[in-house]
Amino acid sequence: MHLAQPHAETIVKLAREQFGPEVRVWLFGSRTDDSKRGGDIDLLVVVGHALDNRMLAAARFDAALQMALGAQKFDVLLLDPSSEPQPIHAIARTEGIELTTAAQNPEQLRLLNLLEVVRREAVWLLRAEKRLFAYPLDTAWFAGLEHDDAASETLEAFVSRFARLQENLGDKLIPACLRALAERTGSALDNLNRAEKLGLLWSTQDWLAARTLRNRMVHEYQPAPEDLLQALQAARQLVPHFVATYNAINRRLASSLGIGEDWPDCVAQ
Structure with a gap:
């Protein structure tokens, strides 16, 4: 994947700080394709508990990522138990790389x-x-x-x-x-x-x-x-x-x- 290990670890750390230790994070899209260079950092974040406002939580997480990793382009999909499943969510899980698992490999x-x-x-x-x-x-x-x-x-x-x-x-x-x-x-x-x-x-x-x-x-x-x-x-x-x-x-x-x-x-x- 085209994402430095320290950056992957920072993403996981920030996700756990904001959403708790059980959060799961997948990297998907162009950053998982070795034949491509760079591109947006597409993330699927799955939270096990209900959030008051998913859009605000996703925006705050995006802001935390930019503060820690610089002004890069992040695209965050945030799911909680009340989220309506979409095809992109299944694609992110099946074709993406789970950073929370890689961090503990x-x-x-x-x-x-x-x-x-x-x-x-x-x-x-x-x-x-x-x-x-x-x-x-x-x-x-x-x-x-x-x-x-x-x-x-x-x-x-x-x-x-x-x-x-x-x-x-x-x-x-x-x-x-x-x-x-x-x-x-x-x-x-x-x-x-x-x-x-x-x-x-x-x-x-x-x-x-x-x-x-x-x-x-x-x-x-x-x-x-x-x-x-x-x-x-x-x-x-x-x-x-x-x-x-x-x-x-x-x-x-x-x-x-x-x-x-x-x-x-x-x-x-």
Whole structure:
């Protein structure tokens, strides 16, 4: 639907404030058609109790919407138990999107929470990257790790955050995004390939390579100095791709479902 999630939540909040917690609100018309852009915000508001004056109540609700969301064009149909049913009311219910249900959709709430978790992990990874690559990553640095708590903790932070971000982004957020977009999900490889085709993932091959690098960096045995140094440099090159994947998912969800928020692209190092 072409209605931002914060706007949908505001509409529901205002409806509940004016008509009570049991009110139901549907969005219908052009705003539910992904092939169209913009248009009036058509709303069907169904109230379970009798209203003294439906026209006045609808006008006040329209005014509250304009005060909260700006001078947009709202078209409010307000029904109470005494309303005479009209064909447009049935169309709004059957072809529209119920905002009061969407606002409480557990799957959508989980997706929003996952977006925020991955966003925070990406920010933390970028911070760890900045600290780690402030060191001269060479064999002398590697040899001193055993006696340099700050350097070893910075290395651990970068490696663990790299691994955690890739796991949550690839194993959790990408499948959740595909489900939200009504795309078929399958094996981890199927999901990655589908995400690449949709323009959400830069390269399935590089993603799998990143997983191999992650395993090399966190392997139980101590790698040779040169192997670890090369793995760290390779991982650093992939960090902006992780961020770009998150941004692509966020933009697609914001465009298609009206959820998510813009997040700045990774700043080139």
